[in-house]
Amino acid sequence: MADIIKISSKVNIYKFLPIKILYRNRSLIYSMALREFSSRHKNMFVGILWIIIQPVAMAILFSIIMGKGVTENYGANFLSILIGWGAWQSLSRFLGDGAMVLHANIGLITKVYFKRLVVIIAKMTAILFDMALLFIPILIILALVELIWHLPTIHMFGLNFLYFIWATIWLTVLGIGLSAFFSVITIKFKDVGQVLGLLSMIWMFSSPIWTKRIDMLPEKYRFIATYNPAYSILSFFRHGILNTPLIAPHDMYIQIIITVVVFFVGLFVFNLLERSVVEEI
DSSP: OHHHHHHHTSOOGGGGOSHHHHHHTHHHHHHHHHHHHHHHTTTOSSGGGHHHHHHHHHHHHHHHHTTOOTTGGGGHHHHHHHHHHHHHHHHHHHHHHHHTHHHHTHHHHTTSOSOTHHHHHHHHHHHHHHHHHHHHHHHHHHHHHHHHHOOTTOOOSSTHHHHHHHHHHHHHHHHHHHHHHHHHHHHHSTTHHHHHHHHHHHHHHTSOOSTTTGGGSOGGGGGGGGGOHHHHHHHHHHHHHHOOOOOOHHHHHHHHHHHHHHHHHHHHHHHHHHHHHHHHO
């Protein structure tokens, strides 16, 4: 009995990591993500083209509102806004859609037992599918433009592109943590779901989605950017393509720590409340 208590009292940090779940349930995750992706764009007039149309339309709108022409400096301002909005759209869906993922799959998770974290990872994968369909055509076009015209504002090749990959990984890690946390909290405390839209809006306006957005904040509120992981994520996305300046290393390290904390706290809370909240659905 003493041995059993000793073993069960150990905290195994690896059980909070989704790596084993990803590998063992890779086929299920892929099929669920594909179903989520296809059902999202089913019965639409232009289908998956909305993935590209909406961010492009928003980039044009913000370019006009911010007083910048979309053709200024070879369209670098327009591209900066498009990249920022495309990445932010995925991050906001991680927060909003991820929070409701257990509710959306209530029929499945109450009838079939499997690791519920699979549902969250499948949802994240479907969102990444959308992001890929937005960015892949953009990257191909920009690569051709750089090869043919050698524009100085585009840097698609070389080590800079690794920043784009790093930003995608960072975005995914932060998204899993947020989705895991809020997916159980919104069931345990139903009023939390009512304020998520407001939180998302506040987060959006404190993030550099469009050019010089942080500079437009009152100086006494700019410290918020230091603790906003989206600041670094969007900065890395833009640097990987347009070679725009990165944020200060000190701010980046703080935001990495915040992301790691969000990731592990989200998974910890999810594992802690998973069974009880499923019974409450």
